[in-house]
Amino acid sequence: MDNVRLDRGGQTFHIDVRMSGSITAVAGASGSGKTTFLHLIAGFETPRSGRILLTGKDVTDLHPADRPVSLVFQDNNLFAHLDIARNVGLGINPSLRLTAEDERRIDEALARTGLAGYGGRLPGTLSGGERQRAAFARALVRKRPYLLLDEPFAALDPGLRLAMGDLLRELQAETGVMVVMVTHLPDEVERLAERVVFLARGTVVASGPTDEILRRGMLPEIDAFMG
Numbered sequence: 001m002d003n004v005r006l007d008r009g010g011q012t013f014h015i016d017v018r019m020s021g022s023i024t025a026v027a028g029a030s031g032s033g034k035t036t037f038l039h040l041i042a043g044f045e046t047p048r049s050g051r052i053l054l055t056g057k058d059v060t061d062l063h064p065a066d067r068p069v070s071l072v073f074q075d076n077n078l079f080a081h082l083d084i085a086r087n088v089g090l091g092i093n094p095s096l097r098l099t100a101e102d103e104r105r106i107d108e109a110l111a112r113t114g115l116a117g118y119g120g121r122l123p124g125t126l127s128g129g130e131r132q133r134a135a136f137a138r139a140l141v142r143k144r145p146y147l148l149l150d151e152p153f154a155a156l157d158p159g160l161r162l163a164m165g166d167l168l169r170e171l172q173a174e175t176g177v178m179v180v181m182v183t184h185l186p187d188e189v190e191r192l193a194e195r196v197v198f199l200a201r202g203t204v205v206a207s208g209p210t211d212e213i214l215r216r217g218m219l220p221e222i223d224a225f226m227g
């Protein structure tokens with residue numbers, strides 16, 4: 001993100017950061033701009049100035065659907081009238097013309113997210129955590145170079161959250177996808193992220209390898225985040 005500026009609710013965001021590596025955590029206090037940061041990458045927010053580059057290409061003016069990203073947000077946006085298998089299938093083909101191989105990939109993604117046998121059910125019949133895992137399965141089948149996650153495991157109980165974190169790491173290693181994940185949990189950052197982008201007041205106040213950024217005494221904002 002090259003000198004990106006955005007005005008929102010009386011606040012000016014200014015983001016200038018280069019990201020690389022496997023899993024990057026976007027951390028910071030409530031209201032620091034984490035979700036806005038992901039929305040800029042995804043294309044749901046358009047900067048007033050500056051450029052956003054993905055895989056080296058300027059995507060600043062590209063529609064969200066044309067960007068090389070898949071997303072899992074807090075509200076997982078499943079379509080209520082489509083069963084879980086079709087919701088996942090949308091990640092492969094938005095027109096839902098699916099081949100036998102596509103169906104196999106859907107079943108595999110459901111199995112990997114602990115939802116084997118759920119394919120025929122409607123989202124309304126699943127728990128919040130199950131719906132979130134279905135949204136994760138849909139992101140998995142998309143195979144885009146970037147995976148953007150906004151507190152993806154927030155609705156899950158602690159055991160399941162650990163399991164999904166492990167799954168995320170495994171899938172990242174298998175596919176080489178670059179994960180950018182918003183989280184407000186220090187232990188999640190330490191366990192999963194290779195690098196951290198730390199935000200305060202709509203700007204990046206620190207970014208780099210996790211063990212360097214999460215050191216105490218570096219910044220008061222980071223100490224507060226660590227608790």
Ligand SMILES: Nc1ncnc2c1ncn2[C@@H]1O[C@H](COP(=O)(O)OP(=O)(O)OP(=O)(O)O)[C@@H](O)[C@H]1O
Pocket residue numbers: 008009010011028029030031032033034035036037184
């Ligand atoms: N569409 C909008 N209009 C006005 N203000 C906005 C808008 N979107 C975000 N903001 C403001 O921008 C700031 C950053 O919001 P954002 O949701 O990115 O923070 P966050 O770090 O993700 O917070 P949280 O951890 O609480 O989800 C907040 O002060 C918010 O009120």
